[in-house]
Amino acid sequence: QQQVKQSPQSLIVQKGGISIINCAYENTAFDYFPWYQQFPGKGPALLIAIRPDVSEKKEGRFTISFNKSAKQFSLHIMDSQPGDSATYFCAASMRTNFGNEKLTFGTGTRLTIIP
Amino acid sequence: EAQVTQNPRYLITVTGKKLTVTCSQNMNHEYMSWYRQDPGLGLRQIYYSMNVEVTDKGDVPEGYKVSRKEKRNFPLILESPSPNQTSLYFCASSPRPVGGIADTQYFGPGTRLTVL
Numbered sequence: 001q002q003q004v005k006q007s008p009q010s011l012i013v014q015k016g017g018i019s020i021i022n023c024a025y026e027n028t029a030f031d032y033f034p035w036y037q038q039f040p041g042k043g044p045a046l047l048i049a050i051r052p053d054v055s056e057k058k059e060g061r062f063t064i065s066f067n068k069s070a071k072q073f074s075l076h077i078m079d080s081q082p083g084d085s086a087t088y089f090c091a092a093s094m095r096t097n098f099g100n101e102k103l104t105f106g107t108g109t110r111l112t113i114i115p
Numbered sequence: 116e117a118q119v120t121q122n123p124r125y126l127i128t129v130t131g132k133k134l135t136v137t138c139s140q141n142m143n144h145e146y147m148s149w150y151r152q153d154p155g156l157g158l159r160q161i162y163y164s165m166n167v168e169v170t171d172k173g174d175v176p177e178g179y180k181v182s183r184k185e186k187r188n189f190p191l192i193l194e195s196p197s198p199n200q201t202s203l204y205f206c207a208s209s210p211r212p213v214g215g216i217a218d219t220q221y222f223g224p225g226t227r228l229t230v231l
Contacts, residue, residue, distance in 0.1 A: 034219055041225070043205050043207075043223050043224050043225050044158070046220075089157060101146075101219070102163075103158075103160070
């Protein structure tokens with residue numbers, strides 16, 4: 001079963017607009033919530049991440065909003081630009097007994113910014 | 116330059132012909148993982164390794180093998196590939212957590228495998 005549910009599957013936003021991608025999770029053991037950005041032909045790259053002790057994190061035009069009680073988190077891209085066109089994955093992480101991070105990914109959102 | 120490299124980047128093979136996809140990292144990371152990416156399913160972990168000679172299964176290990184004989188290398192082996200293993204594969208690495216806080220994973224560029 002999909003432990004991290006991501007929506008929408010695809011999104012088209014006008015240049016300058018706000019792009020919003022949503023994710024929901026079930027397992028309360030998750031303790032780290034990163035977002036990855038993937039361009040065609042490339043591997044995913046960390047974009048921004050949040051821990052559940054804060055409700056919002058902002059880095060430039062990218063903001064994560066986190067609602068612990070609802071077990072939901074979302075990525076907001078302000079002033080969206082054509083260069084933001086990519087596939088975005090949310091993920092949730094829990095620490096294993098070995099101390100490393102085990103990531104569970106959402107299904108991805110293909111974002112297209114049109115002029 | 117810090118990076119994770121994979122080879123080959125593209126591979127077309129036939130059912131049952133053993134193949135190996137190599138992965139190497141130059142960041143002295145202890146943790147390495149293999150993922151497969153399929154449309155509508157996101158990335159799913161196949162195997163991971165905590166250090167040399169220490170590996171464990173991820174979420175979808177069936178049909179795959181791994182080894183970790185050196186810290187920098189983590190090859191993915193398909194002993195008898197089948198068409199359902201046609202996918203985009205990513206290797207990733209991450210360092211030992213500092214202060215109990217796990218760091219993020221760094222991904223390679225991917226290997227697109229087609230099994231006919």
